Amino acid sequence: MTMASPILELEGVSKNFGGLKVIDNLSFKVMPAERVALIGPNGAGKTTAFNLITDLYRVDSGRIVLDGRDITTVPSRKRIGLGIARSFQNIRLMPHLTVLENVMIGQSAHNASALAMFQPVNLFPGNRWRVHAREALGAAGLGQYALETTGALPYGIQKRIELVRALLSEPRILLLDEPAAGLNPSETEELRQQLNETSRRGVTLIVVEHDMHFIGAFCQRVVVLNFGCKIAECSPHEAQADPLVREAYLGSDEELGQTHAA
Amino acid sequence: MTGYLEGVFVLLAINIILAYGAFLPMAAGQLNLGVAGFVAMGAYIAAYLSNEYAWTPLAAALAASIATAAIAFVVAFPILRTRGIYLALATFALGQVVQATILNLNVVGGASGYPVSTFLGGGMVGAVALAVVIVVIALFHTRLGISLTAVSDDEIAADMMGLSVRWLQTVAFTLGSAVAALGGALYAHHFSFVEAQNFGIMASLYIVLYVLLGGTQTVWGPILGAAVFTLLPELLRGSASWRYVIFACLIIAVMVFRPQGVVTTGMLRRLLDVCRPRALPQGGK
Ligand SMILES: Nc1ncnc2c1ncn2[C@@H]1O[C@H](COP(=O)(O)OP(=O)(O)O)[C@@H](O)[C@H]1O
Ligand SMILES: [Mg+2]
Numbered sequence: 001m002t003m004a005s006p007i008l009e010l011e012g013v014s015k016n017f018g019g020l021k022v023i024d025n026l027s028f029k030v031m032p033a034e035r036v037a038l039i040g041p042n043g044a045g046k047t048t049a050f051n052l053i054t055d056l057y058r059v060d061s062g063r064i065v066l067d068g069r070d071i072t073t074v075p076s077r078k079r080i081g082l083g084i085a086r087s088f089q090n091i092r093l094m095p096h097l098t099v100l101e102n103v104m105i106g107q108s109a110h111n112a113s114a115l116a117m118f119q120p121v122n123l124f125p126g127n128r129w130r131v132h133a134r135e136a137l138g139a140a141g142l143g144q145y146a147l148e149t150t151g152a153l154p155y156g157i158q159k160r161i162e163l164v165r166a167l168l169s170e171p172r173i174l175l176l177d178e179p180a181a182g183l184n185p186s187e188t189e190e191l192r193q194q195l196n197e198t199s200r201r202g203v204t205l206i207v208v209e210h211d212m213h214f215i216g217a218f219c220q221r222v223v224v225l226n227f228g229c230k231i232a233e234c235s236p237h238e239a240q241a242d243p244l245v246r247e248a249y250l251g252s253d254e255e256l257g258q259t260h261a262a
Numbered sequence: 263m264t265g266y267l268e269g270v271f272v273l274l275a276i277n278i279i280l281a282y283g284a285f286l287p288m289a290a291g292q293l294n295l296g297v298a299g300f301v302a303m304g305a306y307i308a309a310y311l312s313n314e315y316a317w318t319p320l321a322a323a324l325a326a327s328i329a330t331a332a333i334a335f336v337v338a339f340p341i342l343r344t345r346g347i348y349l350a351l352a353t354f355a356l357g358q359v360v361q362a363t364i365l366n367l368n369v370v371g372g373a374s375g376y377p378v379s380t381f382l383g384g385g386m387v388g389a390v391a392l393a394v395v396i397v398v399i400a401l402f403h404t405r406l407g408i409s410l411t412a413v414s415d416d417e418i419a420a421d422m423m424g425l426s427v428r429w430l431q432t433v434a435f436t437l438g439s440a441v442a443a444l445g446g447a448l449y450a451h452h453f454s455f456v457e458a459q460n461f462g463i464m465a466s467l468y469i470v471l472y473v474l475l476g477g478t479q480t481v482w483g484p485i486l487g488a489a490v491f492t493l494l495p496e497l498l499r500g501s502a503s504w505r506y507v508i509f510a511c512l513i514i515a516v517m518v519f520r521p522q523g524v525v526t527t528g529m530l531r532r533l534l535d536v537c538r539p540r541a542l543p544q545g546g547k
Contacts, residue, residue, distance in 0.1 A: 054422060080424040092422075094415035096479055096527055101408045109424035111405060122403035129405070149528055169424065 005068060007032040007204050008053070008084075008173055013062030015045075015052055015228075022048050024228040025062070030173070035195075035205045037215040037236065040225035041249055046208040047089050049225070050175045054086050055079055066173075080109040083172030087162045087179060089208070095151030099142065099161055102150050104133045106168030133168060140164050140194060156187045163194065173204040180211050192218060212240065224248070272384045272452055274492045275391035276445050281472040281484035282398050283442025288470075288478045289402075290434035291414030292342070293350045295466050296357030297442050302461035303330045303360060304443025305450040306370050309378045312451065319382040323390075323447035327440045334439030338432045357466055364458040375457035382451035390448060394441060395485065401437075402481040410434055411479075442469075475516055477523025486525055 006029035015023040023045045030036050038046050051057045053064060055076035064072050066082055074082065085106075093102050104121055107129055111119065121130045137143050140160060145153060150161065159179060166174055179195075180188045188211070195218065199205055209215055215222065216236045224232040224239055226248040232239055239245050280301060287294045308326035311317040317325065337356060344352045370376045401407060409430055412420040417427050450456045468491065476487025494512070498505035516524065 056418065056422065077421045077424050077426060080422065086422065088419070092416055092419040094412045094419070096411050096415050097408055098527075098531075101411075104405070104408060105412050105420070105423050105425070108405075108409065112424050112426060117404060117406040117409065119405040120400075120403060121405050122407065123400065147531070149531060152528075165423070 006030055006065075007034075007067060008206075009063075009065040010049075010053070011063040011065060013049075013052055013059050013064065015048060015057060015060050022228050023052060023059075026225070026228070026230055027062075028223050028230060028233060030204055030206060032172075033199065033202050033204055034221065035199055035219045036207070037219040037222040038206060038208045038225065039210070039212075039215065039222050039239070040231075044225040044248075045228040046225055047177055048228075050086055050177055050206075050208065053079075053175060054084060077112075080169050080171070081112075083170075084175065085109075085166040085169045085171035085173070086175040087159070087166055087177055089177040089181075091155070091158045091162055093150045093158055093162055093165070095149070097150060098147050099150050099153070100130070100133055100137065100146040102161060103137060103165045103168050104129060106165035107133065109169040136164050136168055137161075141190065156183050159183065160187075160191065160194070163191075167198065171203060173206065174198065176205065176207045176209075178208055178210065180209055180214050188214065212236065216240075268384045270492065270496055272387050274489060275384075275388045276449050276452075277469075277472060277488040277492050278485055279391050279394050279445035279448065280442055280469045281476070281488040282394060283438045283440075283445060284466075284469045285473045285478065285481075285484040286398070286438030286441065287431070287435045288473055289407075289414060290410040290431045291417070292353075292431060292435060293470065294353045294435065294438065295350050295463070295470065296353035296355070296360070297438070297469050298461040298463070298465035299357035299360030300330055300334060300439040300442040301446035301449070301465065301469075302364060302456075302458060303333065304446030305456045305461070306364060306376065306446075307443070308447030309376055309450045309456055310370060312378060312380045313376075319380050319447075319451040320386070320390075322380075323382075323444055323451065326447045327444040330443030331436050331440035335432065335436045338435045342428065342431050342435060354463060354466070357461075357463060361458050361462055364461075371457075373458065375455055378450050378454045378456065380451060381454060382448060384452065387448050387452050390444070394444065398441070399481050406430075406433070407481075471513065474523060475513060477525040479522060479527045480525050480530055482530070483523050483525040487523070 008030040011027055013023055013026045014021065026049065038049060040046055052059050055074065059072060063070055071079065071082060094105065119127065119129055121127050134146060137146050142160060142164065145157060150158065163179065180191055183191060192214065195205060207219060219236055222234060222236050222239045223230060224245050231244050231248060232242050234242065283300065284294055284297045304326045307329050308322040311322040311325055312319060341352045341356065364370060365373050409425050412425060413427050413430050421427050472487035472491050473484050475490060476485065477483030495505055495509055498508055501508065
């Protein structure tokens with residue numbers, strides 16, 4: 001695999017929900033280690049695009065290609081093992097597991113075999129998977145929450161736990177659905193550092209985000225969606241000046257160029 | 263031990279085993295209302311092996327448990343296609359099928375019941391129950407334990423994380439049936455008589471109630487639930503015919519005021535916190 005070939009490619013992907021075309025002939029490429037933003041007004045189909053890439057919904061037509069291999073028919077639970085991990089717009093942690101147990105679920109991608117199920121992760125404090133998960137939490141500054149029940153923690157903390165869980169699957173591509181939404185400025189800054197570090201390790205990042213300040217500072221390229229169609233693919237700076245993009249945001253409840261409210 | 267106390271002790275031991283039989287699938291988010299059907303299979307298969315082939319009680323119990331697991335594994339495929347209330351109804355129907363089949367099987371006595379020729383003492387029943395408790399608790403401290411909880415918490419997220427939801431649910435259902443069958447086999451060999459009438463929907467409901475009352479979130483819930491259900495009616499013996507009314511009201515009270523069961527993860531964590539010096543916060547802010 002040469003550096004010049006894309007790691008992920010969507011080729012004419014479409015998805016209907018009850019006759020409504022939610023994703024319409026969407027194509028784009030992402031290069032290895034790139035940081036790409038997927039933007040567009042509410043309801044444009046950004047989350048659905050992530051749901052198609054992870055097979056939470058199967059595409060109606062088109063192809064999804066990973067490293068030159070067609071993965072369109074690979075079932076959802078196998079895609080994380082191929083290196084595609086995600087976070088959810090509405091956090092989906094397991095409320096009855098502790099924070100540490102939640103992030104250990106992130107290790108499932110490479111531990112889903114029958115034998116791996118016997119790993120005594122909660123029996124011995126020195127179990128290597130447990131230690132590894134603890135270190136990852138510590139590195140993310142979340143060490144003190146390891147044994148807390150997840151459901152009761154503040155929103156910002158849960159968002160960061162979800163990121164650690166995704167990282168523990170050792171992804172090559174990380175899909176983040178509004179990672180900064182609901183975070184205060186200092187939390188957003190911590191998130192940006194965490195993502196910078198992840199990007200430095202060579203992980204490809206695709207980020208859905210409304211905070212253009214965040215995108216401008218972090219992403220090299222944006223793909224703009226409107227009503228399920230790609231209307232622009234350019235640098236963050238160019239997107240803010242693009243008349244089509246500005247028009248898409250007109251009349252929607254958000255504003256392009258808004259920075260996150262403090 | 264007096265005969266009465268030993269009888270209560272053996273019932274407690276068997277009920278704890280049965281509770282784990284219902285708990286295992288419930289931990290993966292499945293309500294098995296046919297659990298008594300698997301108890302019956304274990305009881306009858308073990309009794310048959312003892313009577314006809316002169317197997318020792320323990321060997322017969324083990325073989326019955328394994329045979330029942332195989333049957334459960336096969337029926338898991340059609341049954342676990344259903345979800346929620348439909349799954350509960352499908353398992354209920356399965357239990358009825360097992361009961362009706364036994365009633366019509368004359369080789370095991372049909373409706374007149376089936377005497378068992380060999381006897382297993384209370385001490386051995388208690389020892390097996392202890393072994394089951396230890397094995398299940400250990401199992402729930404492995405990756406399987408957290409994976410089952412993950413599946414019952416959020417099937418879609420669990421699938422996205424690479425867990426095979428269907429496989430985990432099948433494993434939980436099969437293991438639970440094997441444990442339930444083991445309990446049935448011990449019952450048959452201790453009380454020396456089994457009849458299909460005892461393995462109907464009421465039995466399933468009671469077993470499921472042990473778990474619901476004790477709590478489905480932790481591996482300790484079933485023990486507490488089985489203990490309360492076994493011991494409380496005995497303690498209320500003084501109030502004669504009213505004891506079941508009092509008992510039923512207590513169940514309703516728990517379900518109303520503590521629908522998640524008596525023992526919860528939160529409660530265990532708070533208990534542990536009290537007993538453990540607070541760890542110093544590390545890293546971060
Ligand atoms: N499962 C679904 N069933 C029906 N419609 C859906 C479903 N998921 C998303 N949609 C619709 O698809 C459109 C795009 O949604 P979404 O991808 O969540 O937008 P975005 O993330 O860009 O805000 C919306 O109109 C939404 O109502
Ligand atoms: Mg969205």
